[in-house]
Amino acid sequence: MSKIARLATALQQNGYRLTQARQAILNALVESGGHVSADELVELVREEAPSTGRMTVYRTLDLLHELGLVKPVYGGTGAAHYILMDEGHHHHLVCSTCDRVFEFEECMAQELGRQVGNRFGFQIEGHLLEFYGLCADCQPET
Amino acid sequence: MSKIARLATALQQNGYRLTQARQAILNALVESGGHVSADELVELVREEAPSTGRMTVYRTLDLLHELGLVKPVYGGTGAAHYILMDEGHHHHLVCSTCDRVFEFEECMAQELGRQVGNRFGFQIEGHLLEFYGLCADCQPET
DNA sequence: CATAGAATTGATACTAAGTATCAGTTAACC
DNA sequence: GGTTAACTGATACTTAGTATCAATTCTATG
Numbered sequence: 001m002s003k004i005a006r007l008a009t010a011l012q013q014n015g016y017r018l019t020q021a022r023q024a025i026l027n028a029l030v031e032s033g034g035h036v037s038a039d040e041l042v043e044l045v046r047e048e049a050p051s052t053g054r055m056t057v058y059r060t061l062d063l064l065h066e067l068g069l070v071k072p073v074y075g076g077t078g079a080a081h082y083i084l085m086d087e088g089h090h091h092h093l094v095c096s097t098c099d100r101v102f103e104f105e106e107c108m109a110q111e112l113g114r115q116v117g118n119r120f121g122f123q124i125e126g127h128l129l130e131f132y133g134l135c136a137d138c139q140p141e142t
Numbered sequence: 143m144s145k146i147a148r149l150a151t152a153l154q155q156n157g158y159r160l161t162q163a164r165q166a167i168l169n170a171l172v173e174s175g176g177h178v179s180a181d182e183l184v185e186l187v188r189e190e191a192p193s194t195g196r197m198t199v200y201r202t203l204d205l206l207h208e209l210g211l212v213k214p215v216y217g218g219t220g221a222a223h224y225i226l227m228d229e230g231h232h233h234h235l236v237c238s239t240c241d242r243v244f245e246f247e248e249c250m251a252q253e254l255g256r257q258v259g260n261r262f263g264f265q266i267e268g269h270l271l272e273f274y275g276l277c278a279d280c281q282p283e284t
Numbered sequence: 285c286a287t288a289g290a291a292t293t294g295a296t297a298c299t300a301a302g303t304a305t306c307a308g309t310t311a312a313c314c
Numbered sequence: 315g316g317t318t319a320a321c322t323g324a325t326a327c328t329t330a331g332t333a334t335c336a337a338t339t340c341t342a343t344g
Contacts, residue, residue, distance in 0.1 A: 017321070020310090038301080055322075055323060056322055071274075074222045078300075078331075079302090109251075112249075116273065120246070121278035122275050124273050125275040125276070128272045130269060130271075131268070132267055134265040136262065158291090158292095161291090161292065180330080181329090196294080200330095222331095289341090289343105290340085292339070292340085298333075302327105302330090304328090305324105308324100310322080314316090
């Protein structure tokens with residue numbers, strides 16, 4: 001099942017309609033790779049469905065956030081960026097200098113999540129792990 | 143050395159002055175526990191130093207962010223919240239329903255950081271690990 | 285101690301991200 | 315096809331964050 005389909009069914013299974021506007025938003029979101037601000041996403045969506053309103057995009061992102069499928073992260077550059085959490089977790093390397101974001105897959109947080117979850121009586125659904133530092137291009141010459 | 147002192151010396155060692163305004167901001171930030179929005183922090187600072195301007199607080203937070211001592215996180219509730227990263231890392235449990243934030247200390251991300259850092263040629267300075275889910279109070283009754 | 289120079293401050297004004305509202309539209313169910 | 319409830323998008327608005335600049339404070343130096 002594609003990412004788009006997974007998001008779509010998640011919406012429907014939670015009692016939300018899969019309208020054309022929402023379909024277009026999901027497409028644009030997944031195509032973009034999932035590192036866009038809300039207003040950037042509006043532009044992308046309008047390439048496919050020009051009449052789409054700004055509010056609809058904001059509302060859909062809210063919906064996806066409520067369902068834990070998307071997560072807004074604030075990079076310090078004005079608008080929040082939304083990242084896809086369709087697998088429940090996400091991992092970043094963020095360069096403090098140039099603000100570029102690299103993704104990686106490995107993760108050993110599941111086990112820690114279980115432990116900490118138990119201690120706090122917390123039912124864990126997903127996580128975000130971000131490392132900050134200097135990317136290869138931004139390190140001082142040696 | 144206290145948290146406040148550590149932040150203060152970090153500023154000075156990077157060539158910034160430790161002015162009264164900045165001192166008051168550091169105090170308020172640490173006292174607050176480090177989970178405040180910029181404008182909330184302005185209010186707190188003004189209890190101690192009433193003439194402090196909004197811009198000064200924003201600028202100081204920017205400075206601390208540049209030095210990697212503070213990190214803005216976007217919770218979806220309007221303003222970014224600034225968290226203290228004075229140890230280089232920070233760990234949260236965030237409830238998706240009531241938005242409360244719990245902290246914990248354990249962390250096994252250092253080792254993973256080393257591995258991933260090597261692979262990307264990335265020089266890692268700190269990290270943030272956030273788990274999302276339902277806190278004890280917000281789980282459906284069993 | 286006086287002064288020059290640079291960093292810092294805060295008032296004001298501004299831009300842009302995000303929210304509220306509401307009449308009109310669309311989808312689902314019969 | 316018709317009814318109802320969910321959804322949409324235009325508009326107006328609030329609030330977070332930024333830019334600017336004259337006034338102030340700090341530091342260093344003679």
